[in-house]
Amino acid sequence: MASIIYGLCALTAMTCTWLLLSTYKKTGYRLLFWSGLCFAGLSINNILLIFDRIVFPTTVDLSTWRLVAALVALLPLLYGLIWEEE
Structure with a gap:
């Protein structure tokens, strides 16, 4: 069960990264860019969590x-x- 939750957390962070950066590309609002970078790092953090706890x-x-x-x-x-x- 833990591996499913860790995987869903990683997928959620990657989805947030994609949504934030694609919206930044359309609008040019800089806070979306910084938030997208933050979620990209959190995606890496979640992937490392999967390797640490599961693999x-x-x-x-x-x-x-x-x-x-x-x-x-x-x-x-x-x-x-x-x-x-702004």
């Missing part, structure tokens, strides 16, 4: 890489929220 449950610990991916994912959104003007 390599006992041999490899990817928790540090998952935390780094989450931090890097949030940095573009933080930048966009602070520095971007």
